[in-house]
Amino acid sequence: MITAGIDAGSRAIKVVLLGDGDGDPLAETVGPQGIDQEARATWLCEKALEEAGLSASDVARVVATGYGRKKVPFAHRTITEITCHARGIRRLVPEARTIIEIGGQDSKLIRLDGRGAVRDFAMNDRCAAGTGRFLEMVANRFDVCLSELGDLAVRSKNPAVISSMCVVFAETEIIGLLAAGAPPEDIVGGVQHAIATRVAALGGRRVAGPVVFTGGVAMIPGMDRALEGVLDQPVTVAPRPQFTGALGAALLAREPGA
Amino acid sequence: MSPRPRRIRLEDWTRRYAELRAAGLSEPSYGGPLERHVLDGDLRLPKLLYDDSPAALRLWNFLLTEEDRLQAARAEGKKLVGAMKDLGTVPVMAWSLPGVVAFYPDGAWWIPCVMELSAGLLAVADRLGVDESFCPVRAMLGAFLTEAHYPIPDLLTCNAGAVCDDFSAIAQRLAGLGHPVLWWESPHRRRPDPGEEAVELPGGFTAPRGHVALVREELARIREALGRLAGLPLTDERLAEGIRAANRVRRVLRELRDLAYTADPCPLPALEMLIAEMLALHFCSDREEALAVLGELLGEVRGRVAEGTGVLDPGAARIFWVNPVADLSAMNLLEDCGGRVCGTDYLFSHALDEIPGDLEPLEALARMAVADPMTGSAADRAERICRDAARFGAEAVLVSRIPGASHCATEGRIIGDAVDRSLGLPVLEIEVPPLIDSVRAGISGRMEALVETVRRRRRA
Numbered sequence: 001m002i003t004a005g006i007d008a009g010s011r012a013i014k015v016v017l018l019g020d021g022d023g024d025p026l027a028e029t030v031g032p033q034g035i036d037q038e039a040r041a042t043w044l045c046e047k048a049l050e051e052a053g054l055s056a057s058d059v060a061r062v063v064a065t066g067y068g069r070k071k072v073p074f075a076h077r078t079i080t081e082i083t084c085h086a087r088g089i090r091r092l093v094p095e096a097r098t099i100i101e102i103g104g105q106d107s108k109l110i111r112l113d114g115r116g117a118v119r120d121f122a123m124n125d126r127c128a129a130g131t132g133r134f135l136e137m138v139a140n141r142f143d144v145c146l147s148e149l150g151d152l153a154v155r156s157k158n159p160a161v162i163s164s165m166c167v168v169f170a171e172t173e174i175i176g177l178l179a180a181g182a183p184p185e186d187i188v189g190g191v192q193h194a195i196a197t198r199v200a201a202l203g204g205r206r207v208a209g210p211v212v213f214t215g216g217v218a219m220i221p222g223m224d225r226a227l228e229g230v231l232d233q234p235v236t237v238a239p240r241p242q243f244t245g246a247l248g249a250a251l252l253a254r255e256p257g258a
Numbered sequence: 259m260s261p262r263p264r265r266i267r268l269e270d271w272t273r274r275y276a277e278l279r280a281a282g283l284s285e286p287s288y289g290g291p292l293e294r295h296v297l298d299g300d301l302r303l304p305k306l307l308y309d310d311s312p313a314a315l316r317l318w319n320f321l322l323t324e325e326d327r328l329q330a331a332r333a334e335g336k337k338l339v340g341a342m343k344d345l346g347t348v349p350v351m352a353w354s355l356p357g358v359v360a361f362y363p364d365g366a367w368w369i370p371c372v373m374e375l376s377a378g379l380l381a382v383a384d385r386l387g388v389d390e391s392f393c394p395v396r397a398m399l400g401a402f403l404t405e406a407h408y409p410i411p412d413l414l415t416c417n418a419g420a421v422c423d424d425f426s427a428i429a430q431r432l433a434g435l436g437h438p439v440l441w442w443e444s445p446h447r448r449r450p451d452p453g454e455e456a457v458e459l460p461g462g463f464t465a466p467r468g469h470v471a472l473v474r475e476e477l478a479r480i481r482e483a484l485g486r487l488a489g490l491p492l493t494d495e496r497l498a499e500g501i502r503a504a505n506r507v508r509r510v511l512r513e514l515r516d517l518a519y520t521a522d523p524c525p526l527p528a529l530e531m532l533i534a535e536m537l538a539l540h541f542c543s544d545r546e547e548a549l550a551v552l553g554e555l556l557g558e559v560r561g562r563v564a565e566g567t568g569v570l571d572p573g574a575a576r577i578f579w580v581n582p583v584a585d586l587s588a589m590n591l592l593e594d595c596g597g598r599v600c601g602t603d604y605l606f607s608h609a610l611d612e613i614p615g616d617l618e619p620l621e622a623l624a625r626m627a628v629a630d631p632m633t634g635s636a637a638d639r640a641e642r643i644c645r646d647a648a649r650f651g652a653e654a655v656l657v658s659r660i661p662g663a664s665h666c667a668t669e670g671r672i673i674g675d676a677v678d679r680s681l682g683l684p685v686l687e688i689e690v691p692p693l694i695d696s697v698r699a700g701i702s703g704r705m706e707a708l709v710e711t712v713r714r715r716r717r718a
Contacts, residue, residue: 067699082707083714106700117718118711120674120684123704204671206678 001060002026004048005249006041006075007084008068009033011104011132012216014243015044017052017059018250022091025250026052028243037068045074061253065245067105079252081245082110082121088248089212090116092238097208100199100227100235101244102217104132107195109202122202128167130198132217137167138191141174142184149188150221156189170194189222196226207231214238215245263562263569265307265527265593268293274310283312286547288323295322301374307590309530309569313551313558320542320551321533324361325408327543331359332409337487340411342398342439343425346539346609347627348415348480353545354500355488361408362540364425366401367394370692371585377406380692388431393424393663394584394692402432413487414439415480420446420633423664440483442476444627445469447634459629460611461642474624481620497619503545505612510552511538512610517559519600519650523568525559528589528599532582535602538609574598575712578652580643580673581605581660584692588658588701591694595705597712601650603643607631636669640676648681653712655681656705659689684711 007014011033017026027048034040041064049055064075065084072078081101085108089096099110107130111119124130128137132146139149160182162170170191177187195217200207211233213224218241227235238244266274275283275291292315296303300322308314332338339360341348352360370380379400383389386403388396401407416429416439433439447465450456455467485492514534518526534555541548562568570593577592578601592599608629614622631639647655655677659666674685686708688701 067703080703080707080710083710115718117714118684118707120678120686120711121707122687123700204675206675 001254002054002058003250003253004045004059004062005084005246005251005253006045006062006064006066006069006072007081007243007245007249008037008041008064008066008072009103009216009245010067010106012242013037013041013044013066013068014246015041015048016243016246016250017048017054018247018254025243025247026054028240028246030242033068037071038073041068041072042074063249063253065249076253079249082108082118082123084245084248084252085214086110086112086116086118086248087251088244088246089214089238091247091251092244093210093212093236096210096212096236098203098211100211100213101215102130102132102195102199102213102223103215104136104217107131107199107202109199109207111203111206111208124198124202127198130195130202132215134167134170134191134195135217135220137171138174138188141171142188146220150223152185153188153192153220153222154225155185156183156222158186159189159193160186162190162194189226192222192226193229196223196230200227200230207233209233211235212238214241216242218242262567263525264310265569265590266310267307268296268304270310271308271315275315278312278315286316286319288319288326289316290319292318292322298322299376300372301376302372302586306529306587307527307593309527311558313554314526314530316554317530317533317551320544320547324365324543328359328361328408331543337413338409338411339484339487340414341540342414342416342429343421344415344417344442344627345606345630345632347417347477347623349540350500350504350613350623351477351480351492351497352484353503353541354496355484355490355492358484358488359543360540361411361543363398363401363408363411363414364395365536365540366398366407367584368586369401369407370394370397374693377404379404383428386431386435388428391662392428393422393660395425396428396662397692399428399432399435402435402437410437413483415483416441417444417627419443421630422632424662440480442480444473444476444630444633447628447630447638457625457628459625460614461608461629462645463629463634463638465625465628470621470624470628473627474620477620477624477627494619497623498615501613501615501619501622503549505615507541507545507549507552508538508610508612510549510556511535512612514552514556514559515601515610517556517563521559521563521568522574523566523572524570524574524593524598524600525562525568526555527569528579528593529586530555531599531602532586532589532604535604535610539606569593570598575709576600576651576653577708577712578602578643578647578650578655579604580655580657581666583658583690584660585690585694588690588694591698591702592656592705595702596709597705600652601646603631603639603646605631607642607646632665636665636672637676639669640673643673644676644680647677647683652681652683653715654684654686654708656708657685657687659687661689661691684708684715
């Protein structure tokens with residue numbers, strides 16, 4: 001049975017096509033989110049089908065997840081990102097006990113039981129601190145793209161202290177730090193530390209390892225190290241972390257009732 | 259068999275009301291179609307889902323006519339007592355006296371939601387320097403200043419001390435505006451030290467004897483003030499009868515909760531249960547009518563349970579709900595997401611317990627007041643939540659934070675840890691502002707995820 005998972009996130013739409021068994025996905029596609037989400041999701045699915053040499057009729061079930069999951073009319077079912085990320089990570093890193101997912105608009109900390117099922121979760125979606133949006137703001141300020149921002153961060157020797165918990169005020173702090181001559185790499189390092197602190201706080205004292213880091217922000221160099229520093233334990237970046245939610249959706253589409 | 263009960267919208271209630279009237283529905287004096295309250299400014303009502311029973315109609319009409327009852331009581335020359343923050347003690351005392359009506363000005367915290375901010379109560383509080391860093395109960399300040407919602411009470415009492423920092427600050431501001439407040443103190447409840455004489459409290463906790471004695475002395479001052487107001491002494495006999503009457507309400511509520519929270523399918527929506535539970539505190543300004551309203555609701559629930567029917571599909575995820583919500587639609591939302599409420603702790607679990615009938619009345623009330631969850635530690639509260647969640651067979655716990663409420667800042671994690679440790683259940687924290695419209699998608703997503711987690715745990 002071929003299934004499709006569509007993760008309609010706040011910044012990007014990701015599609016995974018999955019065949020039977022435990023093999024690699026048949027295809028993965030990603031594109032930016034936009035106001036014409038349905039058209040974009042359809043186009044990305046068509047692209048994935050073309051890549052895999054398949055047609056739409058070959059796909060038995062489609063599950064949509066992410067913020068825009070309810071706006072994917074051809075999905076057979078919608079499932080939240082919490083459940084989908086957990087399912088994706090169970091496939092990729094079965095021993096994981098905590099998932100940290102940082103997306104463009106929110107961050108999540110998901111605790112798993114010994115079977116990889118969700119034990120409970122906490123989310124931040126009311127504040128841009130602790131999300132990829134914070135990094136985007138900083139990237140804009142330094143006029144670099146997100147991957148270059150990560151390259152800057154890994155060169156940081158003495159991360160700046162960003163004390164504000166509000167992105168708007170943090171931007172003011174960054175301007176002040178620049179004016180005071182702080183090196184850009186240390187400012188970016190400080191921002192990553194601030195995000196990591198915010199995200200780690202979601203778990204309180206209950207962050208059990210192994211910890212897996214997923215979501216689009218996990219692709220940015222330095223963020224995993226920032227999380228390791230705050231959590232004081234190793235943090236593994238999931239393979240192809242941007243696709244974890246879509247992979248989980250495609251896996252869940254195989255289940256009866258999906 | 260009767261038609262299956264449903265949750266319906268206000269416009270459906272208009273049709274349903276006409277049908278019920280045609281079929282001979284008998285209503286109390288405050289009855290009538292629900293939509294008339296929208297004309298009074300209750301703009302949120304068209305956005306809620308309601309139980310479709312005559313008993314629920316009566317409950318809603320009872321709730322939404324409280325202001326009329328208070329105005330009528332004032333016109334009849336009855337004495338009005340505004341009992342602030344004590345959650346179920348002073349109203350029991352006040353209702354023990356003839357010609358005295360107690361109500362709960364704190365209830366104004368729902369006005370911004372029910373009127374969709376149209377009354378401007380929060381803006382009044384803002385102007386008084388009590389901004390959104392305080393609990394939404396600050397709307398009470400606006401209600402006092404505009405006098406558009408309830409008459410100014412003849413006597414205002416306020417429990418202060420360990421109960422709630424926000425409320426004390428808000429009530430102090432009220433006092434500063436020329437509304438004299440009779441304060442009574444509740445010290446922080448603690449477990450007795452070794453060798454210190456202990457007193458058993460309702461709800462399973464203990465406190466030092468001296469602690470209960472202190473609160474009892476405070477309540478003695480309230481008793482005197484109430485007696486002066488009524489022109490009659492508040493004797494032990496009157497108090498004992500008042501306690502018996504309050505316990506009748508609490509017994510009906512206990513049975514209602516036991517049935518509604520354990521039966522599957524869920525026989526009564528969470529929203530109606532929330533309103534019913536609140537009657538334990540203040541009787542909605544008519545103690546005997548509150549008993550009748552709850553009795554009819556209980557009868558409806560008994561009938562549904564006997565028939566095996568309910569308002570939700572069988573097997574809904576069983577969620578224990580902690581803290582009341584400012585926006586009533588949040589209760590609907592959980593059910594829309596596939597959950598159901600199967601137990602609650604709305605910060606007044608002590609007011610659902612019976613007041614001991616075998617003690618001297620003031621002693622019994624003092625013990626009840628000391629059992630107030632807000633006077634104890636968050637760990638104590640978590641302990642009771644765990645006990646109740648287990649009793650009702652909860653599959654998850656949802657902690658609803660109240661924006662600005664000081665107790666919410668840290669208790670969620672303490673409750674979450676306790677539930678995890680002792681019950682191993684998932685815990686979700688959400689924040690519910692007075693109107694959730696702008697954050698509905700986020701809250702809904704979390705609730706859906708919680709329901710999915712419960713369902714997957716069942717299958718595992």
